[in-house]
Amino acid sequence: MYETAPEGPSVGEAHRLRAVDAEAAERAVGDLLAALGADISRDGLRDTPRRMAAAYADLLSPAPFDLTTFPNDDGYDELVVVRDVPLHSLCMHHLLPFHGVAHVGYLPGERILGLSKLARVIDRFARDLQLQERLTKQVAGWLQEKLEPKGVGVVIEAEHLCMSMRGVQKPGARTVTSALHGLVRDDARTRQEFLALTGASR
Ligand code: ZN
Numbered sequence: 001m002y003e004t005a006p007e008g009p010s011v012g013e014a015h016r017l018r019a020v021d022a023e024a025a026e027r028a029v030g031d032l033l034a035a036l037g038a039d040i041s042r043d044g045l046r047d048t049p050r051r052m053a054a055a056y057a058d059l060l061s062p063a064p065f066d067l068t069t070f071p072n073d074d075g076y077d078e079l080v081v082v083r084d085v086p087l088h089s090l091c092m093h094h095l096l097p098f099h100g101v102a103h104v105g106y107l108p109g110e111r112i113l114g115l116s117k118l119a120r121v122i123d124r125f126a127r128d129l130q131l132q133e134r135l136t137k138q139v140a141g142w143l144q145e146k147l148e149p150k151g152v153g154v155v156i157e158a159e160h161l162c163m164s165m166r167g168v169q170k171p172g173a174r175t176v177t178s179a180l181h182g183l184v185r186d187d188a189r190t191r192q193e194f195l196a197l198t199g200a201s202r
Pocket of ligand 1: 093160
């Protein structure tokens with residue numbers, strides 16, 4: 001069984017455990033490959049069901065995540081933006097990867113967040129069966145809820161292999177999604193600044 005470890009106590013929320021039945025997954029992958037016409041007794045394929053089940057279990061299990069916030073003692077009141085956070089996830093419609101970068105920013109209120117944590121929030125939601133739109137909203141909503149900043153902005157640019165590998169769209173084409181909250185959405189100057197910092201307005 002693969003299970004994601006419980007989150008740190010500082011998060012203060014019930015963790016949604018994903019329990020993976022590794023043996024059932026392995027059997028199912030074998031059945032899938034056989035149904036797709038593959039001979040899974042062949043040398044190179046013999047161990048594929050186990051490897052593939054383990055790979056998906058890994059891709060769907062976020063690392064334990066401890067949200068450490070700090071008091072904003074210096075009263076920092078400008079945007080904090082982390083750009084180009086590498087991102088990969090699995091499209092829930094095809095179980096094929098989509099990958100790209102996320103730009104995450106917030107306008108601090110009473111609390112600030114470690115910069116590496118800002119990037120880890122992406123991973124927490126990306127290791128799931130996802131839609132890019134949903135992932136973008138979840139990251140922004142989570143930061144808004146947990147950090148209670150004056151504003152939040154999330155922009156994700158990603159290439160979806162279910163599109164680029166199947167010829168619907170040219171390889172390399174990127175889908176851009178954004179979710180803005182608070183002053184990042186409502187204040188024109190802040191919004192403009194965030195979009196300029198993320199390069200999303202180019
Ligand atoms: Zn897809």
